[in-house]
Amino acid sequence: MKRASLVPEFTVSSPEKLPDHWPGRAVDLDGRVAFVRDTPATAPGAEPAVYVHGLGGSSTNWTDLAGVLAPRLDGQAIDLPGFGYSGRARSYSLTAMAQHIVRWIEVSDRGPVHLFGNSMGGAAAVKAAAVRPDLVRSLTLISPAMPFLDPRRSLQGRLVPLLLLPNAARLARTRMSAMEPELLADMVIESCYADPGRYPEQRRLEAIEEARLRHTVPWYAEAYVGSLRGLVGSFLRAYLPGEGSIWRAAARITAPTLVIAGRQDRLVDIRTAPQVAQLIADSRLMMLEGVGHVAQMEVPRTVARAVFGLLDELAARPAGEPVAERLRTGVRAKRAEVRMAS
Template identity: 65%
Template sequence: MKRALLEADESIARDEMPPPWPGRAVRIDGSVTYVRDTPATRPGAEPALYVHGLGGSAQNWTDLAGLLADRLDGQSIDLPGFGRSDPGRRYTIPALADRVIRYIEHSGRGPVHLFGNSLGGAVSVRVAGLRPDLVRTLTLISPAMPFLDPRRSLQGRMVPLLAVPGAERFASRWLTQLPPEEMARQVMEACVADTRRICDQRRQEAIDEIRIRYTAEHYASAYLRTLRGLVGSFVRAYLPGAGSLWRIAGLITAPTLVIGGTQDRLVDVRVPAQVARLIPDSRLLVLDGVGHVPQMEVPRTVARAAAALLAETAPVLAEPAPLPAAGPVPAAAPVPVAGGPVPAAG
């Protein structure tokens, strides 16, 4: 594990407030996966895929994908049952990882720079560990990797429902009892340490997303069954067998960046460091005073860390063989390099 670097701030594109990137339905194996494209702004950009967390959607990546568009040709997907994607038949971590793998294969864009937040981080760990041929680099943001007591999370109040027959009915009532504006406020306060960092446009987009969820009959079931699958992965992580996410993390060969916030209320704050220690080629960035979704709360800092990883792992082009010298040549003065990576702060 190494300390993460931050690319120079001036090397990152100017902050803008793009609307949600254009979306389209992609049919894979008879089911729709909704995809948002963040077109590259420069030629030669490499493919990237962004995977959201529990209860989120592809829109969670709008700002970060925009800031990296000069380096990456980004696509973000709605996982089955979330956003505008069709519901899935199963909502376990292996099933969700299989959907990500199938999308990468279907798109023909692999290997990709893979980004995952929260649940999407756990899914991305499985993808990178089991299909290294599909992943060029891996960035895990507040990954929901197993920790012993999920009740410490704010989502822990939903855990008792997992053992109740017909729990989807109760979950549906709980998830739709509040006006969209109030639900968006509560979700934002749970995920973000300083809500002043979220602009009005992003707040309104969150409200619009919740309105879509309220009209999707499958959403409550997808949410609860995905939570059940996530908690199930926690249990399996401490049992013998090859299915443990911790064991799979140790198989990852891709250069990896792990990011966590000290004010994360949904994933144990000790998890990012544990993940980084286990992945052989890893870098760790811990952000003081930041919550569960750093890519939304401090997207520019996350973009600088991701850009440093890309710069560090970029293929080195072979230098052409020198031409025979006709005679003595005076030594050239050294040229200063600007915009290189600098150590990450705290």
């Protein structure tokens, strides 16, 4: 693990106004509706990228960052099953989410991609990168929802006991339908941002429209509760023997990885990001002061500086570099660090 490298701030574009959400389209993915938004590259030679949102989010969570990265990345942001404009799913487990990511990369047929994941999408991206390293050029994880056992370190912790109820989805649907879209949007903003005052009014109005959309989607509560159950289940399995542990999956990742987290994250234990970076052999870490759970939305240009730094580093590597040997060296170094720490 090393510190993330940032390109100079003046080299990153600053749009004069916030872009509208990138256009989207519904596609058939193995007989189910999948929704994707395209952020076309603005310069030649751009490489493919896929962006994956977190629990309760959607592809619109990547609007600003994808636009800033467009000179070098040809982006596609997907709505996970049950969220945004995608259809419902048979399963909302983390494994199912990872399989959805893998299938989209396969079906889109754009070769290995730069894969981005935030929160639950970050955890699913970890599993996807571990099982299909051939599909991932690099991995960027923003506040990945990797396991931590103290529920007091997350605002979601209070919901965990409700997951034991067989009618949890119905209760969640009743609760959500009783809330005005403005209130629901403001609650999400407050929980995800370190400074809600940073949230542009244009984006707030868009968030209200998304909250209004959720009232019309009959399976949204089912998807939310099912995904949260899947996430909590992955937390519990992480500390049991066997190959089901997502920590073991992280340790198998070979892609160059950038891990980013805000120190004021209220949803994921801030000690998690360094643990993830320590496990991945070829990793870089950036902890951001005054930033919450969705750094790609709160400080997109800062995140872009780190991503461009990673892309510059990869471009500078000699062609044909023995990646396997480099990774073995990194793993040996990490084992030595662990022995020293213990």
